[in-house]
Amino acid sequence: MTSVKLEDCSQTLELNVNIKDEEEEEKIGKSVSHGDHVETFSTSREQQQEDHRAKRSHPCPHCEEIFPFLSKLKIHIKIHTGENPYSCTNCGKRFTTSQSLTVHQRVHTGEKPYSCSLCGKRFSQQIHLQTHQHVHTGVKPYSCSECGKRFSQQFHLQIHQHVHTGVKPYSCSDCGKTFSRLDTLKTHERIHTGNNPYSCTDCGKTFSRLDTLKIHERIHTGENPYSCTDCGKSFTTSGTLIIHQRVHTGEKPYSCSGCEKRFSQHIHLQKHKRLHTGEKPYCCSDCGKGFSQQNHFKSHQRIHTGEKPYCCSECGKSFIRLEILKCHQRIHTGEKPYCCSDCGKSFSQLGNLKTHQLIHKGEKPYSCSDCGKCFTTSTDVKVHKRAHTGEKPYYCSDCGKSFARLYTLKTHQSIHKGEKPNQFSQTNYD
Numbered sequence: 001m002t003s004v005k006l007e008d009c010s011q012t013l014e015l016n017v018n019i020k021d022e023e024e025e026e027k028i029g030k031s032v033s034h035g036d037h038v039e040t041f042s043t044s045r046e047q048q049q050e051d052h053r054a055k056r057s058h059p060c061p062h063c064e065e066i067f068p069f070l071s072k073l074k075i076h077i078k079i080h081t082g083e084n085p086y087s088c089t090n091c092g093k094r095f096t097t098s099q100s101l102t103v104h105q106r107v108h109t110g111e112k113p114y115s116c117s118l119c120g121k122r123f124s125q126q127i128h129l130q131t132h133q134h135v136h137t138g139v140k141p142y143s144c145s146e147c148g149k150r151f152s153q154q155f156h157l158q159i160h161q162h163v164h165t166g167v168k169p170y171s172c173s174d175c176g177k178t179f180s181r182l183d184t185l186k187t188h189e190r191i192h193t194g195n196n197p198y199s200c201t202d203c204g205k206t207f208s209r210l211d212t213l214k215i216h217e218r219i220h221t222g223e224n225p226y227s228c229t230d231c232g233k234s235f236t237t238s239g240t241l242i243i244h245q246r247v248h249t250g251e252k253p254y255s256c257s258g259c260e261k262r263f264s265q266h267i268h269l270q271k272h273k274r275l276h277t278g279e280k281p282y283c284c285s286d287c288g289k290g291f292s293q294q295n296h297f298k299s300h301q302r303i304h305t306g307e308k309p310y311c312c313s314e315c316g317k318s319f320i321r322l323e324i325l326k327c328h329q330r331i332h333t334g335e336k337p338y339c340c341s342d343c344g345k346s347f348s349q350l351g352n353l354k355t356h357q358l359i360h361k362g363e364k365p366y367s368c369s370d371c372g373k374c375f376t377t378s379t380d381v382k383v384h385k386r387a388h389t390g391e392k393p394y395y396c397s398d399c400g401k402s403f404a405r406l407y408t409l410k411t412h413q414s415i416h417k418g419e420k421p422n423q424f425s426q427t428n429y430d
Contacts, residue, residue: 058073059066062080067073075097078084084094086101090108095101103125106112112122114129118136123129131153134140140150142157146164151157159181162168168178170185174192179185187209190196196206198213202220207213215237218224224234226241230248235241243265246252252262254269258276263269271293274280280290282297286304291297299321302308308318310325314332319325327349330336336346338353342360347353355377358364364374366381370388375381383405386392392402394409398416403409 057066057068058070060073060076060080062077065076067076078096084096086095086098088094088101088104088108090105093104095104106124112124114123114126115121116123116129116132116136118133121132123132134152140152142151142154143149144151144157144160144164146161149160151160162180168180170179170182171177172179172185172188172192174189177188179188190208196208198207198210199205200207200213200216200220202217205216207216218236224236226236226238227234228241228244228248230245233244235244246264252264254263254266255261256263256269256272256276258273261272263272274292280292282291282294283289284291284297284300284304286301289300291300302320308320310320310322311318312325312328312332314329317328319328330348336348338347338350340346340353340356340360342357345356347356358376364376366375366378367373368375368381368384368388370385373384375384386404392404394403394406395401396403396409396412396416398413401412403412
């Protein structure tokens with residue numbers, strides 16, 4: 001018999017137990033053998049089990065939790081006493097039980113004794129193997145009480161529940177931004193540290209996230225694993241495919257609270273909202289001009305740098321914006337896709353069609369601040385104002401004569417060239 005003394009402040013708990021006998025006593029209700037003859041207990045099995053439970057219940061004096069074995073109680077009490085008798089020889093970390101120490105030491109040894117019979121993946125703990133096997137079986141034992149969504153791992157459920165509670169327990173020490181997941185915080189922190197641990201072996205470009213690298217690598221491999229069932233077009237990511245499919249479904253899930261206009265992509269909604277707020281987050285460092293959209297800002301910067309990356313294959317003329325090149329190319333193709341519904345006249349640019357339609361409507365929204373005369377376009381009023389200011393910004397390089405309008409200059413220059421003046425179109429120059 002072994003005597004174990006447990007102290008809790010003012011009281012002492014005396015527990016007497018024979019650990020070996022304790023294991024044997026579990027066999028209550030079993031038969032007792034006498035040679036070749038088998039004799040059973042005369043008392044009922046139910047009564048024996050009830051007496052056994054009463055006899056074998058060991059309550060914890062600290063928290064009143066009850067254990068069927070005293071050995072389990074002894075281990076449990078170490079939680080209250082803070083006793084960690086088992087120490088790791090590699091790092092000095094201490095543990096309550098020898099089993100916990102054994103599991104911990106696999107961190108240093110790299111031992112993974114538990115192997116998945118289906119895919120061969122190995123694990124250091126049996127519980128990790130059991131959780132992994134849910135991938136193969138499809139079992140998702142953890143269910144969200146709010147929305148019913150199911151998960152294969154409990155911590156995935158706990159992370160998901162932050163969606164409903166709004167809890168974001170992880171905070172960035174640099175900018176204060178909060179996150180619902182620790183791994184998302186760690187990825188975010190790389191923005192401040194500049195740490196990009198994932199590198200592309202083809203081009204050397206580095207990334208802060210592994211999944212971003214894998215998506216990038218598809219540029220080199222040409223892999224487009226996500227295919228549209230409607231038109232067959234394929235995409236590098238599932239998210240891009242989902243957005244594309246809205247072309248076929250007409251779905252526009254993002255709505256502006258200011259004007260109720262709807263959008264198929266969230267980024268388009270964000271850009272649109274700037275029309276209401278007047279926000280212009282992109283500012284030119286050269287001239288201070290602000291822009292609500294990044295692509296407009298980048299195009300503007302080319303005015304200062306002189307960069308014209310879009311070149312016409314027909315005449316070699318280059319442009320700062322792709323849409324300007326496309327409009328220019330219609331000079332060569334003769335394409336005029338914009339047609340007036342009133343008179344049938346067609347135009348190569350949408351802006352020219354809209355200006356033309358004002359003639360049918362009789363609208364003259366632009367007025368001269370000097371004399372009050374109204375005009376159809378802002379260009380017309382700008383040219384008209386030169387009559388008041390006397391400004392003549394267009395000079396003839398042959399004779400030095402100046403003109404208020406570009407069209408008038410071009411007409412004049414034809415005299416020097418010996419060309420017919422009427423071959424110039426006013427629309428092309430004003």
